[in-house]
Amino acid sequence: MVLLQATGGASSILLLVGYIVFFVVLMYFIAIRPQKKQQKQLNETLASMEVGDSVLTTSGFYGVVLDITDDVVIVEFGNNKNCRIPMQKTAIVQVEKPEK
Structure with a gap:
């Protein structure tokens, strides 16, 4: 009985870590990556300015x-x-x- 409770707690921690990793990756693709792409495009535009x-x-x-x-x-x-x-x-x- 004690062994089952210990493994249940470990799996919930792994599930929580999994959710955190998922949301960090999601935020990267929603917020950070498009902003970097836009900044790169603006830098290229400014470099080609005449x-x-x-x-x-x-x-x-x-x-x-x-x-x-x-x-x-x-x-x-x-x-x-x-x-x-x-x-x-x-x-x-x-x-x-x-x-x-």
Whole structure:
């Protein structure tokens, strides 16, 4: 009788560990993996950015890239073409190539 109770407790612990492992794997495929894929795609887009591309910033402003350095991009905003702002590349969320 005591032996049956001891094995019953061990199997419930294994079942609990199994549920925990299942939920960790599930959270990886639901939350972490898609976010990594999206970040990789954004990094590739920022790496292919060129002068003359239209960009959308994290604050919702659209502009045109004038100059690119390592981590800083100079973006021109507005119609009067005199608002030039240096920004971090991480502040850019979307890049559109100009139509040729």
